[in-house]
Amino acid sequence: MPHDDALVITLTVANHAVHRVLIDNGSSADIIYWTVVQQLGIGQEKLKPFLSLLTGFAAYNMIIGHPALNHLREVTSTYHLKVKFPTIEGVGEVKGDQVVARRCYHTSLKKCPKSALLMIGSLGDERKLQLRKELAKPLIDVPIAEGKVVKIGSQLTPKVREALVRFLQQNLKVFAWSPEDMPRIDPKDIVHHLNINLEVKPVKQK
Known part of the structure; x- marks a missing residue:
């Protein structure tokens, strides 16, 4: 500990x-x-x-x-x-x-x-190959706001695609479209921790 x-x-x-x-x-x-x-x-x-x-x-x-x-x-x-x-x-x-x-x-x-x-x-x-082909299908660009485009699966049905686009539009605030959309996060909320041995001396590399 x-x-x-x-x-x-x-x-x-x-x-x-x-x-x-x-x-x-x-x-x-x-x-x-x-x-x-x-x-x-x-x-x-x-x-x-x-x-x-x-x-x-x-x-x-x-x-x-x-x-x-x-x-x-x-x-x-x-x-x-x-x-x-x-x-x-x-x-x-x-x-x-x-x-x-x-x-x-x-x-x-x-x-x-x-x-x-x-x-x-x-x-x-045969089924494994079929699943891989389904996952490898290309993505398509879908605008969800002015100047904001996301990629979704081209194999989606029109009904699912419409529901997905509507969901993305309702949650625009969760996307970071530019560095300005990513302000500093208080370490009290979340912090990234590297699990390293503190006794090891850091080495500078080229």
């Missing part, structure tokens, strides 16, 4: 110890890599297709989001790096591994490999 490390634990899944499991209260998904599923011997017939693209999870074997946390009635504390949950014998507790958490953090800073693009569920190559 003090620290800003993520809550990373080891879980027993299908009678195997799975390391580098991220407890993420802000995630709306529970994620496990396909290679991990294969190593655990979990049959493909137990998987249900879920058509979605996710990126940037290369550092972990699993991510436990709020669906699983709610189902297990878990209470997390990132400050104490602990997870507590009810059991038939009382309150269970899992402690986070601070060393592994920092390793995962440094791994996530490296260039994300192609394998980090995840297709959740059991999808054939």
